[in-house]
Amino acid sequence: MSDFGDFNSSSDPTADFLARERAALGEDADLFTADNISSVTSPVADVYSPASSALVPSQPQEVVPASDYSAFEADFPKAEELETSQAFHKAMLPDEEPEVVRQWREKQKELIAQRDEESEQRKQESVQRAREEIDRFYEEYNEKKQKSIEENREREENYQKDREEASSANVWERVVREFDVSNAKNTYQTRDVSRMKQLMLDLRKDANAPGTIVEA
Structure with a gap:
């Protein structure tokens, strides 16, 4: 128990802990003094200095080609770039329709209206001709029917007359x-x-x- 010191001999627990650690480390305890710490840390710092970095071999790392990133960015651009591109596209669009386009639309509209009017006119003419043909058919039919009725009546009257005369x-x-x-008349042949x-x-x-x- 003499190696660990007397726990009741001092009222400072920190000093007691350091004394116990020094007793356990022996001669190595001198390496952890303030003077030795500065001398040890300086070489460590030199390792990470720019001059020494060239001497220390680095671990091999996989290098990703820059073209892969550019292809990815081309296929999947950032949302901010998309919004900016759409806003630029809208800004480039004209607010009013060009005069040439407007005239073309008006001309096409007039041509369509003219074709519709001509088509409707041809339709009405066809309907009118059909009605005239139907009226002419019924007129001729009625005339033939009336003529046939009159001929039959005349034929019936002549038949009755001949019958009466025959009797x-x-x-x-x-x-x-x-x-x-x-x-x-007398002729030579008869x-x-x-x-x-x-x-x-x-x-x-x-x-x-x-x-x-x-x-x-």
Whole structure:
């Protein structure tokens, strides 16, 4: 216990701790004095000085090519640069539309309106022609229908008239009707039938001629 000193001999714990450490280190305790500390630290400082840095070999480090960083920055620029670029682009845009562009837009608008008007006009003309064709068709159809009705009516009347005349009692009158008495002429190519026609006319006028009364 004599090596560690008497704990109750001093009232200063710091001095007691240093005394115990000095006793434990022995001769090496002199290296930690104030004079020795300055002499030891100076060579250490010289190691990190610029002159000595060239003599101390450094550890090998991996060198990244600068082109890799430039490619990365080109693909992924900074947000501040993007905002600045967009603001510059907006500033470069003209506030008003150029006169050439405005005239071109107006001309295109007029051409489109003109084409629409011509298309609508052609449509109306086509509709009008279709209506006229339909009206003409129905008009011709009605005319043909009316003409056919009149022809059928006339044909029916003639049929009834012929039927009534055929049922007449004077048979000689029907015979005379078959001859063209008024235009009967004698020609070289035909026989003279005027006498026979005259005989038929006389029989038609004779009420007592045979065959005049025909029972219905």
